Amino acid sequence: RDSLLNICMDAKHHKTAPGPEGQLYGQCALWKENACCTANTSLEAHQDQSYLYNFNWDHCGAMPEKCKRHFIQDTCLYECSPNLGPWIDQADNSWRKERIRHVPLCREDCEQWWEDCQDAVTCKVNWHKGWN
Numbered sequence: 001r002d003s004l005l006n007i008c009m010d011a012k013h014h015k016t017a018p019g020p021e022g023q024l025y026g027q028c029a030l031w032k033e034n035a036c037c038t039a040n041t042s043l044e045a046h047q048d049q050s051y052l053y054n055f056n057w058d059h060c061g062a063m064p065e066k067c068k069r070h071f072i073q074d075t076c077l078y079e080c081s082p083n084l085g086p087w088i089d090q091a092d093n094s095w096r097k098e099r100i101r102h103v104p105l106c107r108e109d110c111e112q113w114w115e116d117c118q119d120a121v122t123c124k125v126n127w128h129k130g131w132n
Contacts, residue, residue, distance in 0.1 A: 004085030008036035011096035013052060018082030027072050031080035045075040052079075060123035067117035077103075 008014045014036045021035040021042075028035075028042035037045075044050045048057050057063045057071060077084075084100050091099040105113075 004088075005083045006034070007085050007088075008082060009084065009088050009096075009098040009100065011091075011098055013037065013041045013079055021080075024080065026076075027069065028076035028080050031076070031082070034082050035080045036082050037076075037080040041079050042076065045079060046072055055127075060121050063120055064116070067120045070113040070116060 006018055008016060008018055015038065018034050018036050020033060021037065021039060022032050023039040024030075024032040024035060024037070025039065025042040026046045028037060028045055031037070035042075041052065044052045050056075052075070057068050063071075078100060084103065087100040087103045088098050089101045091097060093099075
C-alpha cells in the first residue's frame with residue numbers, strides 16, 4: 001500500500017475504499033465525511049443485538065449505557081475510520097483478512113472507559129471466540 005492513511009481494511013463489513021457517507025448513525029457520524037463503513041453498518045453498531053458480529057452487548061445482564069457508549073465508539077472506530085493503516089495486521093479468519101492491533105488510546109479516554117465500566121460484568125473470558 002502506498003499510504004497508511006485513507007484506506008479501508010479488508011474485513012467483513014468494510015467498504016473497499018473510504019468515501020463520504022453522509023447518513024452515518026449516532027457515534028459513527030464523526031466519520032461521515034470519509035468513512036469505511038456504510039450507514040447500515042453504523043446503525044447496527046448501536047444495536048444491543050447486532051448482526052455485525054452476532055454479539056449482544058447485554059450478554060450477561062444489561063450493560064450500563066455510560067459503559068456501552070465506549071464499546072460503540074470502539075466499534076465505530078473499527079468499522080468507519082479510514083486512518084487505521086498503521087495498526088492493520090493480517091488476520092487468519094474466514095470472515096476477515098485484516099484486523100487492527102495495538103491502536104493507541106488517549107490516557108484520558110482509557111481512564112474514562114474504566115470509570116464508566118468498572119461495575120459492569122461479562123460472562124466470557126475471551127470475546128473473540130467460543131460464542132455459540
